[in-house]
Amino acid sequence: xxxxxxxxxxxxxxxxxxxxxxxxxxxxxxxxxxxxxxxxxxxxxxxxxxxxxxxxxxxxxxxxxxxxxxxxxxxxxxxxxxxxxxxxxxxxxxxxxxxxxxxxxxxxxxxx
Amino acid sequence: xxxxxxxxxxxxxxxxxxxxxxxxxxxxxxxxxxxxxxxxxxxxxxxxxxxxxxxxxxxxxxxxxxxxxxxxxxxxxxxxxxxxxxxxxxxxxxxxxxxxxxxxxxxxxxxxx
Numbered sequence: 001x002x003x004x005x006x007x008x009x010x011x012x013x014x015x016x017x018x019x020x021x022x023x024x025x026x027x028x029x030x031x032x033x034x035x036x037x038x039x040x041x042x043x044x045x046x047x048x049x050x051x052x053x054x055x056x057x058x059x060x061x062x063x064x065x066x067x068x069x070x071x072x073x074x075x076x077x078x079x080x081x082x083x084x085x086x087x088x089x090x091x092x093x094x095x096x097x098x099x100x101x102x103x104x105x106x107x108x109x110x111x112x
Numbered sequence: 113x114x115x116x117x118x119x120x121x122x123x124x125x126x127x128x129x130x131x132x133x134x135x136x137x138x139x140x141x142x143x144x145x146x147x148x149x150x151x152x153x154x155x156x157x158x159x160x161x162x163x164x165x166x167x168x169x170x171x172x173x174x175x176x177x178x179x180x181x182x183x184x185x186x187x188x189x190x191x192x193x194x195x196x197x198x199x200x201x202x203x204x205x206x207x208x209x210x211x212x213x214x215x216x217x218x219x220x221x222x223x224x225x
Contacts, residue, residue, distance in 0.1 A: 034213065043116070043202050043216030044155075089155065098143055098206065099168050100214060102155035 116217035137205030
């Protein structure tokens with residue numbers, strides 16, 4: 001039972017444009033959400049997180065939006081750079097438990 | 113600050129054997145979590161240790177076990193290996209509070225023949 005879903009396995013974007021990666025979740029108890037970037041043969045690298053008390057969090061080129069009523073979050077990367085090409089995972093957890101539930105990942109390719 | 117380190121990076125075992133993987137967390141981090149990544153199941157939580165105690169456990173059989181030492185280093189053990197245990201095993205550390213960011217190591221690639 002996949003509680004966190006990333007329905008787009010891949011996304012291609014031109015350099016300089018906006019990349020929007022989407023994530024849906026089913027468990028209404030989730031209250032902490034994270035995005036990780038992963039290169040082959042490496043562990044996931046933390047990008048940005050958001051608590052359920054917020055609906056937006058920004059860090060440089062990365063912004064995460066949370067829509068609790070829709071159980072949906074998205075990661076915006078502006079402007080996209082070729083070095084952003086990687087697999088992006090969203091993850092969610094419940095306060096009081098430190099286990100992350102991951103989506104299946106979206107492979108982002110930024111075309112120079 | 114040094115990141116999370118995992119040893120070994122690659123391992124090949126045969127069915128029926130057992131294996132031990134090691135993880136050293138970021139200095140000052142007291143929580144260590146283990147995850148399994150496979151093409152079919154994605155990234156799945158195995159267990160979490162905090163202050164030498166298992167604090168949380170995922171839905172894996174008892175062949176998967178772990179422990180944490182007083183210096184927060186952790187090991188995970190898989191006994192009676194099966195072909196389906198072939199995976200990337202990832203360790204993540206955090207300060208220990210339940211909404212702390214988890215930082216991942218590079219993983220151990222286990223191949224079971």
